[in-house]
Amino acid sequence: MEYLQIVWFALWGLLWAVYFMLDGFVLGTGILYNFIGKDDNEKRVIINTVGPVWNGNEVWLITAGGATFAAFPTTYALMFSYLYTALLLLLFALIIRGVCFEFRGKSDNPRWKSVWDKAILVSSFLIALLFGVAFGNIFRGLPMDAGGYHGSLFTLLNPYGLVTGILFVCLFTMHGALYLSLKTTDDLRERARATAGTIWGILLTVAVMFLVYTYFATKLFDNYISSPVLFVLPLIAVAGLVGIKVFYAKGYLFRSFISSCVTILFVCFTGIAGLFPNLIPSNLDTNYSMTIYNSSSSFLTLSIMTVVALTFVPIVIAYKIWVYRVFREPVTVKEILTDTEAY
Amino acid sequence: MDVLTLSRLQFAITSAFHFIFVPLTLGLSILIAYMEWQYVRTNDEMWLRMTKFWGKLFLINFALGIVTGITMEFQFGMNWAEYSKYVGDIFGAPLAVEATVAFFLESVFIGVWIFGWNKISKRMHAWSFTIVAFATNLSALWILLANGWMQNPVGARLTQIVNNPLISQRAEMADFLAVLTNPSGWLKFFHTTLSGYVVAAFFVMGISAWHILRNNELRFFKLSFKAAAVFGLSACLLVILTGDFHGVNIAKTQPTKLAALEAIWDTQKGAGISLITIPDEANRRNAVEILTIPKLASLLSYRDPNAVIKGLNDFPKDEIPPVSATFYSFRIMSVLGIVMFFIAAFATYVSRKENIEDYKGLLKVAVWSIPLPYLAGQLGWIVAEVGRQPWIVYGMLKTKDAVSRSVDVTQVFISLICFTLLYGSLGVVDIYLLSKYGKQGPTELFVKKEA
Numbered sequence: 201m202e203y204l205q206i207v208w209f210a211l212w213g214l215l216w217a218v219y220f221m222l223d224g225f226v227l228g229t230g231i232l233y234n235f236i237g238k239d240d241n242e243k244r245v246i247i248n249t250v251g252p253v254w255n256g257n258e259v260w261l262i263t264a265g266g267a268t269f270a271a272f273p274t275t276y277a278l279m280f281s282y283l284y285t286a287l288l289l290l291l292f293a294l295i296i297r298g299v300c301f302e303f304r305g306k307s308d309n310p311r312w313k314s315v316w317d318k319a320i321l322v323s324s325f326l327i328a329l330l331f332g333v334a335f336g337n338i339f340r341g342l343p344m345d346a347g348g349y350h351g352s353l354f355t356l357l358n359p360y361g362l363v364t365g366i367l368f369v370c371l372f373t374m375h376g377a378l379y380l381s382l383k384t385t386d387d388l389r390e391r392a393r394a395t396a397g398t399i400w401g402i403l404l405t406v407a408v409m410f411l412v413y414t415y416f417a418t419k420l421f422d423n424y425i426s427s428p429v430l431f432v433l434p435l436i437a438v439a440g441l442v443g444i445k446v447f448y449a450k451g452y453l454f455r456s457f458i459s460s461c462v463t464i465l466f467v468c469f470t471g472i473a474g475l476f477p478n479l480i481p482s483n484l485d486t487n488y489s490m491t492i493y494n495s496s497s498s499f500l501t502l503s504i505m506t507v508v509a510l511t512f513v514p515i516v517i518a519y520k521i522w523v524y525r526v527f528r529e530p531v532t533v534k535e536i537l538t539d540t541e542a543y
Numbered sequence: 544m545d546v547l548t549l550s551r552l553q554f555a556i557t558s559a560f561h562f563i564f565v566p567l568t569l570g571l572s573i574l575i576a577y578m579e580w581q582y583v584r585t586n587d588e589m590w591l592r593m594t595k596f597w598g599k600l601f602l603i604n605f606a607l608g609i610v611t612g613i614t615m616e617f618q619f620g621m622n623w624a625e626y627s628k629y630v631g632d633i634f635g636a637p638l639a640v641e642a643t644v645a646f647f648l649e650s651v652f653i654g655v656w657i658f659g660w661n662k663i664s665k666r667m668h669a670w671s672f673t674i675v676a677f678a679t680n681l682s683a684l685w686i687l688l689a690n691g692w693m694q695n696p697v698g699a700r701l702t703q704i705v706n707n708p709l710i711s712q713r714a715e716m717a718d719f720l721a722v723l724t725n726p727s728g729w730l731k732f733f734h735t736t737l738s739g740y741v742v743a744a745f746f747v748m749g750i751s752a753w754h755i756l757r758n759n760e761l762r763f764f765k766l767s768f769k770a771a772a773v774f775g776l777s778a779c780l781l782v783i784l785t786g787d788f789h790g791v792n793i794a795k796t797q798p799t800k801l802a803a804l805e806a807i808w809d810t811q812k813g814a815g816i817s818l819i820t821i822p823d824e825a826n827r828r829n830a831v832e833i834l835t836i837p838k839l840a841s842l843l844s845y846r847d848p849n850a851v852i853k854g855l856n857d858f859p860k861d862e863i864p865p866v867s868a869t870f871y872s873f874r875i876m877s878v879l880g881i882v883m884f885f886i887a888a889f890a891t892y893v894s895r896k897e898n899i900e901d902y903k904g905l906l907k908v909a910v911w912s913i914p915l916p917y918l919a920g921q922l923g924w925i926v927a928e929v930g931r932q933p934w935i936v937y938g939m940l941k942t943k944d945a946v947s948r949s950v951d952v953t954q955v956f957i958s959l960i961c962f963t964l965l966y967g968s969l970g971v972v973d974i975y976l977l978s979k980y981g982k983q984g985p986t987e988l989f990v991k992k993e994a
Contacts, residue, residue, distance in 0.1 A: 252658040255609070256651035259642060265616050266639035273631020274709050280620025280627075281947035288958050291617050292965060298610035299969065302602060306976050346708065349949045487708055494707045497632045498715045504636060512643045516651075523651055526662050541595070541660045 204502040205492040208271040209476060211509060215267055217468035219260035220331070220368075221375075221461050226254040228376020230297065230324025231369070234317055236380065236391045241533045243317065247301050247543050248531045249383040254301065256520060258294075270505050274495035275479045282342060282349040283334065286356055290330045297323035305543045328372045329365040333357065336364025339418045339471050341483030350484070360417040367410045370403040371464055374444065378457040383530050393453065400445050407441060407467075419481070420474025430473050437466035547946045549955040550622040553962060555928075557614050559921055560966050564608035564973075566920050569683060569736050570743025571601045572676035574774060579669040593767055594672075596985040597747065602657065603976045607969060609650070614962075622955065626935055626945035632715045633699055633722060634689055641685035648678035683739075684732050691728025694931060695796040696939050697721040714939060730792050731927070734785040737778050738923065741883060742916040744775025745909070748890055750981045752909035755900050759984050765899050768909075772890040779884040786880065787843065794844035794852075797937055800930040802855045803864045804873040805840045809854040814840040820874075822866050827856055864932040872925040879919040886912055 229250050237243035269276040280287055296319050304316035333356055340360050343350040377399060380392035411434070414420055424430045443459030475481065479495060482488040496502065536542040544552075575597050582590035616638065619627050627634075655663070656671040663671070692698075698721030699714040716722070751768035754760060794801045801807075806822040806829055807814055818834035838848035845852075855863050886908060893902045900906075935942040 248658065252654040253651075255654050256647065259647050259650045262613065262616060262646055263639070263642040266635070266642040269616075269619070269627065269631055270635030270639035273635050273713075274628050276620050276631060276635070277624035277627035277947075278709065278949075280617060281622070281624035281949050284621050284947075284950050284954050284958070287617060287621060288961065291614060292961065294613055295610040295965065295969075298613070299606050299972075302606035303972065303976065306603070306980075490709065494709050497635065498702075500719065501632050501636055501716045504716070504719050505639060508640050508643060512647075516643065516647045519648075520651060523655055526655065526659060539661060541657065543657075 201499045201502075202493075204499065204506065205496045206477075207506060208267075208496065208502055209472075209479070209492045212264070212267060212271065212479070213469060213472035215260060215264035216472070217465045219257075219264050220372075220468055221464045222257035222260055223254075224328075224372040224464050225375040225379035226250045226257055227297075227324045227328045228372040228374065229380055230300075230320045230376070231328065231373050232376050232380065232392070232395060233324075234321050236377075236388065236395060238387075238391075240313065241536065242388050244305065244536050244543060245384055245388060245531050245533055246380065247304065248536055249380060251301060251543050252527045253523065256523070258298070261294075267505070267509075271497055271502060272479055272490070272492070272495045273497060275490045278344075278349075278490060278495075279480060282344070282351070283356070285353040286330060286334060289353075290327065290334070293323040293326040293330065297327060301543060325369065328369045332365035332368030333361040335368070335471060336361040338480050339364070339414065339420055339475065341418070341481040341489070343484050344480075344482040344488045345485040346488065360413055363406070363410055363413055367406050367467075370399065370406050371460075371467065374399045374403050375457075375460045375464060378444070378448075378453060378460050381453050382457055385530050385532050389530070396448060396456070400448065404441065404445075414474075418474070420471060423474050423476055433466055433473055434470045437463055437470055440466060544952070544956075546950055546952055546955055547943055549952065549959055550946050550950075551942065553622065553955060553959045554618060556959070556966070557611065557618065557962055558928075559924065560970070561608070561611040561615060562920060562924060563917065563970075564604050564611060565683070566735075566739030566742040566917070567604050567746055568601070568608050568679055569739030570741070570774075570778070571597065571604070571746065572672070572679050573740065574743055574747060574770060575601055576669070576673045576676045577770065579672055583665050583669045589763060589766065592985050593763060596763075597767070598656075598672075599980050600746075600750075600977060602653075603973060603980065605653065607973050610969075611966070621958075622947055622950065623935075623945050624947035624949070626940065628710050629713045629940055629945070630693075630936060632713060633692060633696075636716070636719070637685045637689040637692075637722070641682055641689075645678045645682035645685060649675055649682060652678070680736055683736050687732040687735055688723065688725060688728035690927070691725045691731045692722055693936050694731070694927070695725060695727035695792075696936050697725050697727075699939070701939075714936070726792055727796055730785060730789045734782060734789050735920075735923070737782045737785060738916065738920050740778035741775055741782060741887075742920060744771045744778060744887065745883070745912050745916050747771035748775060748909045749911075749913035752906035753982070754984055756903065756906050756910070758900070760986055761900065763985055765894075768890070768899060769894040772887060772894040776884075776887040776891045779880070779887045783880055783884060786877075790844050791846065797931065798853050799855070799858055799863050800869065800926075801844055802853060802858070803866045803869040803930055804926055805844075805852070806866060806870040807840065807852050807854045808856050810851060810857050811854065812841070812851045813838040813849045814852040816840045816843075820870070822870050824866050862933060864930050869926055869930040872922040872929070876919045876922040876926065879915055879922070883912070883915055883919070886915075 229246060233243065233246050237246050300316050300320045300323065304313055337356050343355065374396060377392050377396035381389050381396060384392060440459045440463030444456050444463065447456035447459055477492045478489045479492065480490045575594055578590050578597065579594040581587070582594055652671045652674040656668065656675060659668055659671060696714065698716065698718035700717035701712065702715040703712045704710050747767055748771045751764040751771065754764040755768065805814070805816065806820050808828050815835045815837040816839040817832040818836070819831060820829050821831040823830040841850040841852055842848045844850070855866065889905060890909060893899055893905055931937055933941050933943065935945045
């Protein structure tokens with residue numbers, strides 16, 4: 201039983217990390233969209249760079265949520281009800297982001313388009329920020345004890361939660377800027393590339409703040425001190441962060457983007473390894489922490505889910521790689537003006 | 544109002560809204576896949592234009608189906624935490640499988656289809672949409688297996704959890720195969736997806752009829768009308784058939800729902816169905832019962848004219864559902880089912896003739912019939928969900944014990960208002976876009992594109 205709980209803890213972390221890596225560049229693209237796209241054609245190009253893949257990327261979130269429900273139902277139930285208002289905001293942002301791309305191009309009225317342009321920015325920013333705030337608070341622990349949950353939306357907006365939120369926003373914006381510099385051409389590409397350079401400095405500052413603050417605000421490092429081998433995770437995250445800049449400076453934008461993927465993945469792994477065996481620690485009474493032991497599904501359910509995940513996730517990855525290959529070329533203004541089906 | 548009532552209201556509104564978009568997706572995906580394969584096979588540009596025109600309407604609808612679906616996943620945890628804790632060991636699995644097996648396929652290949660017209664071969668492009676159609680229906684299967692389990696909780700074992708401050712007992716998975724082969728789930732799957740095909744068929748027939756009446760693109764819309772009519776007639780027939788089998792299943796698994804949907808108060812041998820019935824819930828009887836067809840209810844639900852149907856008065860008072868809501872929803876749904884069958888049958892007959900445009904009456908009926916299958920679908924869900932009350936999991940967990948304990952009235956009140964406003968605006972935008980593109984027709988769509 202215990203090894204399955206550990207397997208599902210790892211899968212749980214992996215699903216969230218992959219979701220952030222994949223939706224991260226879509227969210228970052230959404231945050232930058234109004235600033236980098238100077239006219240309607242360029243904005244359309246930006247939408248068409250993420251168009252073919254954003255929907256499939258978001259499913260990692262649905263799967264991460266579904267996996268939480270199936271593997272750790274008690275955590276799923278308590279987390280979603282405790283963080284009710286915050287998740288409601290997140291949900292609305294996801295709903296709005298989810299219709300923007302489809303609806304924006306459906307009318308030529310400039311006011312219509314401008315409404316959706318703003319919606320893309322606000323929803324993408326909010327999703328990035330709120331996920332950061334949520335995970336910051338999970339790292340920090342929630343005020344839970346025998347009396348239930350003792351917090352509100354405002355207790356979540358504590359300084360550490362906000363720093364993690366800003367970290368997520370910076371990570372994703374960086375990621376989106378690099379994605380756009382790979383997937384666009386000409387002036388647009390140059391603007392995206394320059395933006396990535398500017399953001400890197402901000403990201404580095406926030407990342408250092410986050411790391412130091414984590415030491416004081418959370419117990420994540422306890423696991424690292426008891427098993428120092430784990431330090432490899434934050435080290436890879438840092439190497440990724442440095443790699444972004446090194447490759448960027450040499451003009452290897454694809455490698456820089458891959459470094460950005462590595463950074464996001466390993467920032468998540470760093471946090472999640474620090475949580476183990478908690479899914480959500482309590483910062484009032486550790487007896488009420490949600491752990492893999494007190495909130496997991498039964499052995500049978502975990503076994504079934506393991507078979508499903510190990511069979512189907514590789515298939516999903518295989519066809520997603522195929523899709524990224526089909527759409528590997530950058531999107532140009534010329535192309536969207538001639539392609540009748542472009543958004 | 545308390546948290547329970549508000550949460551129920553919110554779940555009702557958000558799931559009903561979600562189900563405005565889902566059925567069209569289920570059926571229209573199949574029709575469009577058919578059109579695109581016709582194009583691949585015949586190379587006739589007409590089929591390509593049909594694929595693109597109906598595809599446009601499909602996508603507007605699809606976007607809202609996806610986003611309103613996310614709400615459902617969130618709400619189980621947000622508003623129904625006690626439910627999720629209690630049943631998560633069983634109920635979570637089909638939802639997670641749905642995401643992994645079906646939703647990924649659907650979402651990835653819809654992207655390929657929308658943006659891949661010039662990137663992949665014609666055949667591969669048609670396959671993309673075929674995969675979308677398949678995955679959408681597969682997705683429905685997993686969701687309805689989950690819902691079927693709430694109607695008929697098979698394969699579960701009640702387990703006490705010791706030494707755990709977070710949870711004391713729950714239903715655990717005892718037999719996964721039983722959950723997968725649950726007849727309540729499969730019947731629900733066939734009945735629901737087929738009703739989605741009817742929605743799609745009436746949608747395509749209605750819009751086509753609107754254009755035929757105006758002499759727009761006659762060949763285009765006659766072909767569309769014909770494909771939809773045949774599809775709709777077969778679906779109507781099968782919906783009625785599966786609905787009949789579903790009734791037998793309900794008699795076996797949910798006797799209180801059966802009694803409520805037939806408004807049978809007293810236990811009867813050889814129970815009949817009165818064509819005009821008005822239930823009187825306060826006095827626990829029917830105020831009016833006329834034009835009774837004897838033994839019909841027993842015959843339909845037990846395949847035996849003399850079978851005994853247990854009446855509502857013979858169940859504990861706190862275990863029967865709201866009778867009027869269940870009864871009227873079921874009645875109106877059934878009548879609509881029969882009406883739609885006749886419309887589809889007549890439409891199929893007419894669509895085989897060359898001069899569809901001369902049957903103005905039928906065409907007008909077709910336009911006005913677009914909402915009928917939507918309405919029937921919503922009523923069907925009322926029968927399924929209200930008829931299951933007071934249980935959230937039939938015979939196992941009551942709805943009142945399933946609601947989140949940590950959520951307060953203000954939170955749910957605010958979220959309910961926000962959902963109503965957001966969904967209301969999205970609904971307006973969706974109807975605006977659907978009617979704009981639906982009325983515009985394919986001609987404009989392509990002329991504009993070439994400019």
